[in-house]
Amino acid sequence: MTDDAQTTRLRRTLLIGAVGLTAVALAACSSSTGGGSGSGDGAPGAITTLDVIAPADPGGGWDQTARAVSAALTGDDLVDSAPVTNIGGAGGTVGLASLATETDSTTLMVTGSVMVGAVETNASENRIEDMTPIARLTEEPLVIVVPASSEFESVQDVVDAIEEDGPQVTVTGGSAGGIDHILAGQLLIEGGMDSADVPTSLNYIANSGGGEALTMLLGGTAMVGISGVGEFAESVQSGDLRALAVSSEEPAIALPDVPTLQDEGIDLAITNWRGLLAPGGISDEERQALVDVVTEMHGSSAWTEAVETNGWTDAFLTGDELQTFLEEDIARTQETLQTIGLTS
Incomplete structure (x- = not known):
């Protein structure tokens, strides 16, 4: 065999070996990433996007x-x-x-x-x-709020006003039938109103998000608001809204000075x-x-x-x-x- 033939054969052998090593490396890499479904740490089958x-x-x-x-x-x-x-x-x-x-x-x-x-x-x-x-x-917890200039000083004031004036007292919160609406209804019942009178007395204006309820309260188109503490806390702390009570058994972390409904004499707790x-x-x-x-x-x-x-x-x-x-x-x-x- 000539020197040129030996050189050609050696190059062919080295090339085949390199291809084999590359294939092994690619297979290992594919395995470690779970075929594209793995997480950043390479765990097979982990979730990368939610x-x-x-x-x-x-x-x-x-x-x-x-x-x-x-x-x-x-x-x-x-x-x-x-x-x-x-x-x-x-x-x-x-x-x-x-x-x-x-x-x-x-x-x-x-x-x-x-x-x-x-x-x-x-x-x-x-x-x-x-x-x-x-x-x-x-x-x-939920919180019952009114605009800072409101005449209502307590939750019982709100209940009494709705009992006397009915739909003239506008209450806003989240969606119809949601937890805010349920609290409004139960608040009236526990505050002394006959349950049969609640559907005709409660004027509840539903919203898709807390931002809409806040706009209504600050704009004077709603008199009372009910929502999660987190949605109204900033406006209460700034003085734009006044919190009358929270719905939990214990004071809310974000509004520690606001009384609970039970503190106000209404035996009700909802979260x-x-x-x-x-x-x-x-x-x-x-x-x-x-x-x-x-x-x-x-x-x-x-x-x-x-x-x-x-x-x-x-x-x-x-x-x-x-x-x-x-x-x-x-x-x-x-x-x-x-x-x-x-x-x-």
């Missing part, structure tokens, strides 16, 4: 929750991105209808007490029970819970992957800070306990709505 739906317009509690979830997920590098989409309307049931058509197992939607009531009052074809519950995250749903029909493995990443988020410093900043109360729940809680809350809401005349 789409978060806020089923309300910007500015309200659901929007705040959705953006806090997004920030905590990305801030602690649990996912690469978590864009938020607002789909407002009908107490969250428009967003619920959108989620019902979703097939992507990496979509989460904020839910809560408001949606439980809105499903009933809107006779929604899509129900929370048809979706996949992932976690209950927080609960928050607004919020959580996360995924589309119905996803697999057990997909559901568990979502539960796992949300559980990690719940333990993150970013989420802890968000809960404290917004004055929420941690109420984390998953699994069978969450399922039981949902069933009981839905049944209790159905009964309450019938009692105060919002549903038949």
